[in-house]
Amino acid sequence: MEKLHFMETLSIEDFKAQHNVEKIEVKQNPHTGKCFFVYGFETGAVSEKFLKGEISNPVISHVCSPEDGEMFYMLHEKGDGGAPLLATL
Numbered sequence: 001m002e003k004l005h006f007m008e009t010l011s012i013e014d015f016k017a018q019h020n021v022e023k024i025e026v027k028q029n030p031h032t033g034k035c036f037f038v039y040g041f042e043t044g045a046v047s048e049k050f051l052k053g054e055i056s057n058p059v060i061s062h063v064c065s066p067e068d069g070e071m072f073y074m075l076h077e078k079g080d081g082g083a084p085l086l087a088t089l
Helices: 012-018
Strands: 005-011 025-028 035-039 042-046 058-064 071-077
Touching: 005 012, 012 058
Parallel strands: 042 071
Antiparallel strands: 005 058, 025 035, 035 042, 058 071
């Protein structure tokens, strides 16, 4: 499986301002167990790390699936989008 292509990454506050929403809710599908987030009347994906408690610095990225070209938003841990973060200067 190819990695997702990360087009743009925003802080939670920047994402809310850009989409003119006051809150983002993370919910879980009771049938699949997968999490998703809701902003206004739209939804986005949530990293599997959320349920493991491994998201302490969340961001939202606009990503593209290499398999079908589908574009969507995904809430994930900052730095999960590709190369490991070695330093912030």
